[in-house]
Amino acid sequence: MPAQRFPSAPVVLGLALWFQVGAVPALTETPAPAADNPPVVSKPTAPRPIAGLTPDQVYHVLVAEVAGRRGDMRLAFTHYLKAAELTRAPELAELAVRAAISAEDEAAAGEAMVLWLTLAPNAPDAHQVAAFLRLKAEDREGALIHLQRLVELSGEGGETAFAKAAAILARLPTPEERLAMMESLVERFPESADAHQALAMLAAGLSQPEVAERAARRAMTLRPDWSDPRLFLVRLLLSDDKRPEARALLESFVETNPGDRALKMLYGQLLVDEREFSTAREVFERMLREYPKDPDVLFAVGILSLQLEDLAGARLHFGRLYETGQRQDEAAFYLGQTAERAEDVATALDWYAKVSGANADDARVRLAFLRAKRGEVAQAREILQRMRDQSPDNALALFMVEAEILDEVERPDEARAVYDEALAAFPDDDTLLYARGLHAMKHGQIELGERDLRQIIEADPDHADALNALGYTLADQTDRFAEALEFIERAHALKPEEPAILDSLGWVHYRLGDLERALDYLQQANDLLQDGEIAAHLGEVLWALGRRTEAWAVWDKAVETHPDHAYLQEVVGRHRLSRSESAGQGAASD
Numbered sequence: 001m002p003a004q005r006f007p008s009a010p011v012v013l014g015l016a017l018w019f020q021v022g023a024v025p026a027l028t029e030t031p032a033p034a035a036d037n038p039p040v041v042s043k044p045t046a047p048r049p050i051a052g053l054t055p056d057q058v059y060h061v062l063v064a065e066v067a068g069r070r071g072d073m074r075l076a077f078t079h080y081l082k083a084a085e086l087t088r089a090p091e092l093a094e095l096a097v098r099a100a101i102s103a104e105d106e107a108a109a110g111e112a113m114v115l116w117l118t119l120a121p122n123a124p125d126a127h128q129v130a131a132f133l134r135l136k137a138e139d140r141e142g143a144l145i146h147l148q149r150l151v152e153l154s155g156e157g158g159e160t161a162f163a164k165a166a167a168i169l170a171r172l173p174t175p176e177e178r179l180a181m182m183e184s185l186v187e188r189f190p191e192s193a194d195a196h197q198a199l200a201m202l203a204a205g206l207s208q209p210e211v212a213e214r215a216a217r218r219a220m221t222l223r224p225d226w227s228d229p230r231l232f233l234v235r236l237l238l239s240d241d242k243r244p245e246a247r248a249l250l251e252s253f254v255e256t257n258p259g260d261r262a263l264k265m266l267y268g269q270l271l272v273d274e275r276e277f278s279t280a281r282e283v284f285e286r287m288l289r290e291y292p293k294d295p296d297v298l299f300a301v302g303i304l305s306l307q308l309e310d311l312a313g314a315r316l317h318f319g320r321l322y323e324t325g326q327r328q329d330e331a332a333f334y335l336g337q338t339a340e341r342a343e344d345v346a347t348a349l350d351w352y353a354k355v356s357g358a359n360a361d362d363a364r365v366r367l368a369f370l371r372a373k374r375g376e377v378a379q380a381r382e383i384l385q386r387m388r389d390q391s392p393d394n395a396l397a398l399f400m401v402e403a404e405i406l407d408e409v410e411r412p413d414e415a416r417a418v419y420d421e422a423l424a425a426f427p428d429d430d431t432l433l434y435a436r437g438l439h440a441m442k443h444g445q446i447e448l449g450e451r452d453l454r455q456i457i458e459a460d461p462d463h464a465d466a467l468n469a470l471g472y473t474l475a476d477q478t479d480r481f482a483e484a485l486e487f488i489e490r491a492h493a494l495k496p497e498e499p500a501i502l503d504s505l506g507w508v509h510y511r512l513g514d515l516e517r518a519l520d521y522l523q524q525a526n527d528l529l530q531d532g533e534i535a536a537h538l539g540e541v542l543w544a545l546g547r548r549t550e551a552w553a554v555w556d557k558a559v560e561t562h563p564d565h566a567y568l569q570e571v572v573g574r575h576r577l578s579r580s581e582s583a584g585q586g587a588a589s590d
Contacts, residue, residue: 532565
């Protein structure tokens with residue numbers, strides 16, 4: 001049975017990298033949704049020293065401070081308020097407000113708020129807290145008045161002020177109320193790009209893309225040189241699955257704003273997402289002429305060079321990145337991958353040994369794999385054992401990695417023993433059962449594999465991958481075709497567009513002798529996924545139908561794409577001797 005016939009059991013670390021070197025990570029990160037804003041109102045902290053206090057004033061401050069430390073916020077409020085009245089210090093009035101809010105005494109908070117605003121009428125923080133209190137009292141108009149003053153008093157910091165306003169409005173009970181309040185606030189600042197951009201961000205977070213787009217476009221009009229609305233608008237369109245529109249807009253932005261680094265970085269990432277790797281690399285290489293030591297641009301060119309099998313280019317740019325002193329951990333990791341691709345094992349081991357940050361686990365797995373490949377199996381297993389000891393939460397994934405490494409270096413019995421050990425530690429785990437079942441079937445232990453897969457199916461009748469794996473194996477390795485068809489059809493009902501399942505469905509119909517139905521399913525699978533085994537099966541059915549020229553066309557294309565696919569090579573080799581004859585017969589029969 002072909003080794004990669006079924007989906008691998010999921011691995012919970014980034015350890016999938018041991019499977020295939022050189023995956024392309026995101027080059028620029030779309031900012032994640034902002035974390036919840038910090039509380040608008042925090043607990044009171046000790047006031048900064050106030051000069052010239054009388055003994056009576058000092059007494060009230062000290063009592064308030066001690067009460068606050070003990071959690072008695074009502075007593076703290078009483079003495080902070082008295083101290084503020086005596087000293088006329090706005091800092092003490094603020095502490096009285098915060099103590100009252102912590103004590104959940106709205107009346108007391110309102111009383112202290114009046115004093116704070118009297119003493120500091122132009123303090124943005126005072127209006128921010130006042131808006132919060134007005135919202136709690138369901139006084140929407142009063143809240144808007146204070147939010148307006150918050151923005152007006154923030155001067156050049158309008159963007160921050162509107163972000164604070166949005167944080168306050170987040171306390172409203174419904175999305176509709178939040179959006180309506182923000183729109184009312186923006187109406188008071190119709191010519192403020194900050195206002196419209198804040199509305200755009202709030203609307204996007206509330207799943208109102210039309211409002212968000214309209215507001216972002218207005219922000220762009222009001223401040224043409226500001227990148228934020230342009231970046232936001234492109235990301236909004238992408239998140240709304242409007243990729244062609246987003247791309248056209250981004251290309252126009254890049255053309256009209258050639259000096260905007262953020263736009264060019266986003267454009268390069270979009271090209272990567274579209275799998276236009278060569279064009280993406282050209283974009284980043286042009287950027288590199290402007291920013292020769294920019295770590296993000298160097299990383300992008302390096303990773304795209306690796307993807308495009310330009311190992312010299314990858315080595316050059318990751319090396320330059322490492323020399324900048326920034327992103328060194330990533331540079332070391334990918335220099336290890338580059339050396340591994342070049343089959344320079346010693347250099348790869350040296351670079352992987354330098355990795356200590358976020359890629360450390362993946363680097364150690366690569367170290368284990370490479371040491372096993374050069375015969376140091378015991379040392380490789382020691383690395384993985386230490387990793388399990390240090391990271392118990394990743395033990396299951398590390399057991400699976402160890403088993404697959406052992407299988408890769410042709411120690412299937414030891415790999416089986418690792419699966420057994422893992423299942424002793426994680427009884428009945430379906431990920432491990434699935435992996436052990438596939439391992440058994442790969443090595444011709446059909447009964448053992450069937451037992452594991454049936455155990456999964458009994459516990460989860462809708463486990464499509466297990467149903468498919470069992471069905472395919474029965475079709476391919478036994479004559480239990482009717483039983484195989486039942487399992488595969490159940491899997492197909494659960495995942496009707498999964499290429500591996502369509503392939504299995506085609507193969508079981510081929511084994512049953514229904515060649516036309518087999519051809520239909522296999523063509524569907526091949527259209528969805530250009531895979532060596534699917535192509536091998538499709539060619540087999542075309543050959544059986546007498547359409548041998550078409551069979552060779554499928555195989556030749558697949559061999560060009562997957563030159564090292566063992567099963568495909570075995571199928572092609574089996575038919576190669578009759579190729580010259582088949583070409584003539586196929587021309588007539590086609």
